[in-house]
Amino acid sequence: MADPQPVVPSRIPRSGRKPGDRRVTVDRPEARFFRYGEQGTIVAKVAAIEPDSRAGRLGFGARRVLFGRVLSTHEEMEQRLPKWKALPIFSSDVMSSVAYASEASMFTLAAAGSVAYGLLMPISILIVALLILVTFSYRQTIRAYPNGGGSYIVARANLGVLPGLIAAASLLVDYVLTVAVSVSSGVYNLSAAVPILDEFKLEVPLIVICILLVMTVNLRGLKESGSLFAAPTYIFLGSMLLVIGIGVVRTALGNAPVAPPTTPFPAALEGMSLLLVMRAFADGCSAMTGTEAVANGVPAFKPPEWKNAQMTMVIMSALLGSMFLGMSWLVGVTGAVPSATGDSILSQIGAAVYDGRTPLYYILMFSTMGVLILAAQTSFADFPRLASILAKDGFFPRQFAFRGERLAFSSGIVALAIVSIVLVVAFGGDVNRLIPLYAIGVFTSFTLSQSGMVRHWWTERGPGWRRSAVINGVGAMVTAVVVVIFAIAKFALGAWIVLIIVPVMVVGMLLIGREYRSAQVELHVRPESVIGPPSRGQRVIVPMQDMRRDAIQAIKLGLTMSKSVVAVHVTDDLHAAEQFRARFEEQVRGVDLVIVESPYREFVRPLIRYLEFTAEKDPSVVTIVLIPERIIKHWWERFLYNQSAYRLRDALTGHPGIIVADVPFRRPR
């Protein structure tokens, strides 16, 4: 049926016209643009979405080069993630934390003197325990919500809209911070190795470029991100496991690696305190964002989705746990300490294990930088997805729910990139000040999510619900304690800002929700109403300031709608109006002309009064006002033509008994 047809150079496709074919429902669409689908529908081909204009084509072509061909909705399944691609996408944030978490804890502990470094191992064990608990809690959540079980969904379903939005807002803030902080720290690590970057102050531009790169790759689709970002992540993973493995073996063989001597970082001594230990703990566990991202991203996995997601999460936690403990253990063995010369703990350990700066050492260091930059990937995987879920529920602008040309949630990806770039530029790349804000959101959402799950099990009471409820209950309590610890430890350092931003965002989302609901109410069609042929008589009125083609077009249209068409001419110059009337009567047949003199030279308002009056006069007849409007081509033409069409339309729309239609005119092309 859809016979292939040569590409026609003319802008408008030639059609396979048949003489006498007057059926209106088109059942033979142009083969270049459409084909037949199932169930009696027609299906648009790619050609149907290609733009016409030269600029449009250029943009379309450029996007194809940058992002690849347009993907059909039906190809969604092929874009799903296998576990080996899902792991780097969702774990990049977690992995990267290994590179700095121990060091951050030690910097904090340094304040209590080097003896406090002995606390590193216990704190690490505590963090890994927390990780295991969170992992088990989320495994359950994924099982219970196989279509995506992020905190927002779980909290909303079980606790209500407000907790749901609080979880969502906390996470969104956190994702933005993750991008800004992780890419910045990666680039600053690099600039410590490549001094020319610092010399020419290229860090901020480079951060922006890195964010744009990650954005571009994500706009190509999650699957491609997985392919591209797998290599650096797995190299880092391998390097880390190798360092730990060699370290263990060397220690077992009695040749324990020893860190090269360094000047210890001179810390302001403040003595051991609970607050200090809490801060060290908080510093250490600030990167569990990946867990949440996997839970939200279940639908991105290949089927069986929930099983693959569970498995990915367990692998991720196991890797993180072993690397974290291994690192902390190696710190103790090698005697690495925070250095005043900027030599990082990881660098000291690497040099110790590999006996100096060997090629393997450099692989370790550069893959670490790569992973720090890629940590942003987890945010890019989950922020757009969370935004799309919020948009579908009407709490976020609708376009965040649409999948772009490559089936990615493009609006969310671009929004995340823009906001984090603005943040980086506003802080001039000095994002250390943002770190205290960071991670409090994730744990808030953990708590809300786990509490929601407890409620869920309590309501469902399926087999084994008690055990599940206990796991999630403990998870909720522990993460709640962590939130309190974070809040106490970091409030003064800036965490209070989150207490302002999150409520503002929640209120914003509630307002958006209200707006969408009110639009829905306004546009609601009762299911029992039946729309049939017109039952009331109608008259058409065309405001007409001059004998112009836009007005003539509106009059012609009016003549197809009613026998009673009236042109209304408002004027302050009766002499000119009479000349107009003479011309009108000669050129326009079957249309009455009413001249309204407006001696106060205001044209729109008397016209509105006249139309209101006409509509009121005979409510059994619908008054249709056809407003002629010439389309302007450039914004500056607004200053040359007064926008009375717009004012008329605005004043008359929604008036009982009046239907307004704007009839735009443009010279035929």
Add this chain to the structure above:
Amino acid sequence: MADPQPVVPSRIPRSGRKPGDRRVTVDRPEARFFRYGEQGTIVAKVAAIEPDSRAGRLGFGARRVLFGRVLSTHEEMEQRLPKWKALPIFSSDVMSSVAYASEASMFTLAAAGSVAYGLLMPISILIVALLILVTFSYRQTIRAYPNGGGSYIVARANLGVLPGLIAAASLLVDYVLTVAVSVSSGVYNLSAAVPILDEFKLEVPLIVICILLVMTVNLRGLKESGSLFAAPTYIFLGSMLLVIGIGVVRTALGNAPVAPPTTPFPAALEGMSLLLVMRAFADGCSAMTGTEAVANGVPAFKPPEWKNAQMTMVIMSALLGSMFLGMSWLVGVTGAVPSATGDSILSQIGAAVYDGRTPLYYILMFSTMGVLILAAQTSFADFPRLASILAKDGFFPRQFAFRGERLAFSSGIVALAIVSIVLVVAFGGDVNRLIPLYAIGVFTSFTLSQSGMVRHWWTERGPGWRRSAVINGVGAMVTAVVVVIFAIAKFALGAWIVLIIVPVMVVGMLLIGREYRSAQVELHVRPESVIGPPSRGQRVIVPMQDMRRDAIQAIKLGLTMSKSVVAVHVTDDLHAAEQFRARFEEQVRGVDLVIVESPYREFVRPLIRYLEFTAEKDPSVVTIVLIPERIIKHWWERFLYNQSAYRLRDALTGHPGIIVADVPFRRPR
């Protein structure tokens, strides 16, 4: 016929409805809003232009308090100016120049030593001679162009569009400068007398307030400006004539007034030169703007307009000439010299004639300040009028041609105030730097106007045309020489800026003119074409994304236009589309539904392709696309709803065989 009716509190007027009255042409409009006019028209009463909304009413009421009641076009004649009001309006600029012109010349001459002051009288005589020449030339122009004979009109009619626009642009620039410079110098004179103004840096705010005051008075109408500004102008006139009169009488009686001793202004000696004399001459004759204003403003006079305008101009010139010569003569008699202490020449003469700072002296000084501020009035009288003439000819945005609520050209008045305020604020009130730019425009336009008149007489060759042509010819030559003198004397001081601004304005006006002409061509209706009942069949297509009231309204409208109405639903979710189809078929009767699947998730472009194809398929049938559009209430809602209605409308308007109509929807009020 228009029976008086009590004011109805409801927003929409109750009408005198008659049962069975189904005539569509309304011939019994609401008496509160309309009455019958002549020639079968209806006439809007003031009530018809009063706004509905609370904010609108408040604004309307505030404007009534500030500007007075709304004036009808028919009251225009009552707003005409008698000569005694026209004189202060048009002469304020000229009069004020007496207060500073002699002093400005003397400051320049001072550079050549005090002996050069002897040149003051010859220069003054030269200036007065120029004034007489210009007056005579313009008397002729007014006679020849009784509907307004400003430089633009005369140059355009006789020399062409470009010379006309050059004259217009030069004048517009000059008017803006006049307002900024004159009000500023008035206020700085005042602040010299009232030191508290300078102490608290109140000059710039005071300048802005004065400009806004003159603007407000002008928005009330020219006649009211005349009434209000007559008193200070006539007091100044009286004071000046009194000073000169007493001075003459005292000198005749042998008791010549002598200026109090002062420290002469220490001038940088540069020796006598032609350039110096030229500069002194230019300084002295920088205020003939009034002549042009009278010529443009002829239609503002009471009939016989041209006679009254001529008479006003002659009186003005006579007064200016005698005051100017009188002042220069008194300078010589009293020995007043530019002072280092800031005591102005006028102040020295006043003190000399009145024997010290008597009450009459203070009247002279304060009325001088008042007149300096009022000098802006001449610009406010002519700038808006010139702009309205340009707008009528299509070289200025159209709204400048409309008379406001008080029959004044409100847009021009407000524009002049805004631009001059911006200038004052940008220069921080230090407008001395603007003075060199000043007056070159007036003389350029004089030259163009006089040259145009020569051409006019040459073409007309009426009785006495030779004499007239000689007068205007001499006028043209002399003013051309003055322009050259100005340009040479002041080029380096900044007059070159005018050489940039004027061409830019001319190009801008030409572009505006082109835009208006192209719109006219686009909308031109051939006079021989006759519009009758519809000749082609038509189908209606309604894009419909959901079962919503806006789409239902469009479908209902479509059903009144054609038996063939098709709703088109573009979707990427066939499952949802089938649900939609089921609901549609149940609720909407007599309308076909076409489902277009767009697997690439772009909705607008496939719809456009489909509509293009439908229109192409059967050119004998007109395709009417009714686009439903919910009207948004706030600007920020743009971010919540995508503007596909707008994109559709833009893509389809002007397409052969397709008529687009936007059907806005708002919940009935």
